[in-house]
Amino acid sequence: MPNKTDAIYAGPLQNIIDFQFDERVVAVFPDMIQRSVPGYGMIISNIGILAAKYAQAGSHCYDLGCSLGAASLAMRQRITAPGCDIIAVDNSPAMIERARELLALDSEPTVPVTMICADLQDVAIENASVVVLNFTLQFIPLAQRLALVQRIFAGLRPGGILILSEKIAFSEPERQHFHEELHHDFKRANGYSDLEISQKRSALEKVMIPETLACHQKRLQAAGFSSSELWFQCFNFASLVAMK
Ligand code: GEK
Numbered sequence: 164m165p166n167k168t169d170a171i172y173a174g175p176l177q178n179i180i181d182f183q184f185d186e187r188v189v190a191v192f193p194d195m196i197q198r199s200v201p202g203y204g205m206i207i208s209n210i211g212i213l214a215a216k217y218a219q220a221g222s223h224c225y226d227l228g229c230s231l232g233a234a235s236l237a238m239r240q241r242i243t244a245p246g247c248d249i250i251a252v253d254n255s256p257a258m259i260e261r262a263r264e265l266l267a268l269d270s271e272p273t274v275p276v277t278m279i280c281a282d283l284q285d286v287a288i289e290n291a292s293v294v295v296l297n298f299t300l301q302f303i304p305l306a307q308r309l310a311l312v313q314r315i316f317a318g319l320r321p322g323g324i325l326i327l328s329e330k331i332a333f334s335e336p337e338r339q340h341f342h343e344e345l346h347h348d349f350k351r352a353n354g355y356s357d358l359e360i361s362q363k364r365s366a367l368e369k370v371m372i373p374e375t376l377a378c379h380q381k382r383l384q385a386a387g388f389s390s391s392e393l394w395f396q397c398f399n400f401a402s403l404v405a406m407k
Pocket of ligand 1: 281
């Protein structure tokens with residue numbers, strides 16, 4: 164399947180239904196995420212670098228909400244610790260089906276990757292050294308986020324890390340406006356029209372809930388993480404690495 168250009172919200176829509184990770188999104192996903200998330204490619208390659216540093220021999224590395232497995236593939240290329248494997252989870256059957264096809268194209272399999280189609284809430288996290296939530300926590304209901312981060316903390320070995328990337332919100336309206344406008348400029352510069360930007364925003368409104376950096380950091384601390392470092396931010400997109 165060639166990588167198609169995202170035009171899902173290009174025409175005027177009568178009814179904007181809640182965003183879903185279905186076949187239509189899967190077909191355009193690499194294009195959609197590159198043109199929508201500032202620094203996406205850089206974040207993916209640095210997840211590989213972080214995983215190479217923190218993956219411990221004989222441990223599991225998790226990619227929760229893996230979509231097409233970009234972070235798993237980056238980790239797989241870089242991890243050298245012996246006896247590691249990668250467990251990639253997504254609850255969209257269309258995503259996992261395509262992710263498995265892409266994984267099979269990787270001609271030199273090194274670290275084994277298991278792709279699981281499941282709700283990440285139902286997957287045990289154990290003997291982990293690296294856990295990746297790359298733009299996934301924002302889709303988990305607010306009330307369930309602390310328990311999930313606590314479960315990740317409990318499943319990590321000492322010295323293990325959680326890489327948490329999210330679209331973020333700002334409590335001060337002027338800062339929110341500043342970053343949001345720049346993000347829209349980024350999308351316009353990547354060829355999205357104002358109509359596409361506004362229709363996609365409506366589709367995501369109820370399913371993707373961004374929080375402030377302070378809120379994420381407080382939750383990580385409450386879950387037990389000894390520190391969390393902001394290692395990437397561009398406009399309203401950020402990535403933290405939290406250490407156990
Ligand atoms: C990347 N990490 O390219 N259980 C499992 N998967 C879920 C759940 C859930 N409860 N909720 C949402 N997802 C990827 C990008 S995309 C981010 C992540 C975006 C999955 C959902 O099916 C989708 O594939 C992914 O989380 C979010 O590095 O598109 O903005």
